[in-house]
Amino acid sequence: MAAVTGDTLNIYSHRHYGIDERVNALFTERTGIEVRMVNADADQLIERLRSEGANSPADVLVTVDAGRMERARKLGLLGKFDTEDLDMPDPPDGIGDPDGYWHPYMIRARVILTAKGRVEPGEINRYEDLADPRWRGRLLARSSSNSYNQALMASMVAAHGEREATEWAQAVTRNMARPPQGGDRDQIKAVAAGLADVCISNSYYLGMMLESPDPSERAAARQVDVIFPNQDDRGTHANVSAIALLKHATHTGPAHEYLKFLLSPEIQRMLAEGTYEHPVNFDSSLTEVHREWGEFKIDTDTFGDLATHHDAAVRAFDAARWR
Ligand SMILES: [Fe+2]
Incomplete structure (x- = not known):
């Protein structure tokens, strides 16, 4: 699953934060994987994925709503990350997808x-x-x-x-x-x-x-x-920023690298400082603001x-x- 230079990752994302660009640039710097991101409303991205079908260039979908991920799953658009050998933390109990089709990475x-x-x-x-x-x-x-x-x-x-x-x-x-x-x-x-x-x-x-x-x-x-x-x-009540592997993804190796990267304490912290969403693991990556608010x-x-x-x-x- 190690990435080789020249690899690419195509992201369809509902998120629209400057911090995501910086996270992606750092990902490229560390792995050599080039990131291409398409930003649009989740419903539009889902429509686009449906019409592109097997020809879709997208490898992963990012939303800020678990409900949209469920919709994408029901439409048969999602594949499944193979997380068994991936060294990454589990989300808090009860806020992920029990079937493993999508993974929360920030809490809202x-x-x-x-x-x-x-x-x-x-x-x-x-x-x-x-x-x-x-x-x-x-x-x-x-x-x-x-x-x-x-x-x-x-x-x-x-x-x-x-x-x-x-x-x-x-x-x-x-x-x-x-x-x-x-x-x-x-x-x-x-x-x-x-x-x-x-x-x-x-x-x-x-x-x-x-x-x-x-x-x-x-x-x-x-x-x-x-x-x-x-x-x-x-x-x-909390919702999540979440990521899913798409069924027709062609760059599955880079997609797995990216998931692991997003859930690493360093990037969790970087994202938390960029958007003030809560990291999925409260212990490792809380900002000062989050610490003042306390756990909940x-x-x-x-x-x-x-x-x-x-x-x-x-x-x-x-x-x-x-x-
Ligand atoms: Fe927002």
């Missing part, structure tokens, strides 16, 4: 952020609390068309059933300080600016803002506290059901008029 926690001074520590601990009328006019979240919110909603359906999850979505929508607009970062900035007291965001956006070159982003990030929800029950329990109860409940999640959002 969806958290609750609260305004310092306006929300007391302990006042909100669970996603379920966001439905409490005490947050009327004080809550912000982005649009329901966003895949991060859809996965969170799917986890609520998995935990409570569609009916109860729909009622939750209705109550959360009633609590919003304004109709959904912008991305996660915009919610954090709006809370910092006093428009609302509580918002939902992926934790890595706060990490990026805390370490931003832009002083106004750093200042906004310091106005909020981060809460990893549901620590006393099922855990915090991931919701592994619902993780395997996120793809199953995707359609119910979209229905719940529609019924709630969470736009």
Whole structure:
């Protein structure tokens, strides 16, 4: 499986971070394997893989959503890495694919952020609390068309059933300080600016803002506290950056080298510093920001059901008029 000079690896990736280019350049430097990356939305990449079929140049698929990987697997697009002889760490229990078709390599926690001074520590601990009328006019979240919110909603359906999850979505929508607009970062900035007291965001956006070159982003990030929800029950909803070998991959040796490389402590650390996603192995590669947040329990109860409940999640959002 050792790579030879002149080898290539073709990546179809949903990720769009500068750090990925640096990681790939380092991979080339270390192994001599040239990397070609095509970036697009995961749904577009899946469509492209379907139409290219056996002629696809792609060797691996990278997404930021386990549900998209499940979809690719169901469509028969994925092959399987042979990880037996690969010296790499296992992901935390319950967040990988039990069948081994795709491998998580970074963790993306969806958290609750609260305004310092306006929300007391302990006042909100669970996603379920966001439905409490005490947050009327004080809550912000982005649009329901966003895949991060859809996965969170799917986890609520998995935990409570569609009916109860729909009622939750209705109550959360009633609590919003304004109709959904912008991305996660915009919610954090709006809370910092006093428009609302509580918002939902992926934790890595706060990490990026805390370490931003832009002083106004750093200042906004310091106005909020981060809460990893549901620590006393099922855990915090998290999604993953994940990689899969494609069924029609031709550069399988380089693909295996790349998987091993991504999961090495050095690259886990580099990626964590680049995006503030959590490394899959908390012990070896946490940044200062991650250490300050502390370890947290991931919701592994619902993780395997996120793809199953995707359609119910979209229905719940529609019924709630969470736009
Ligand atoms: Fe993101």
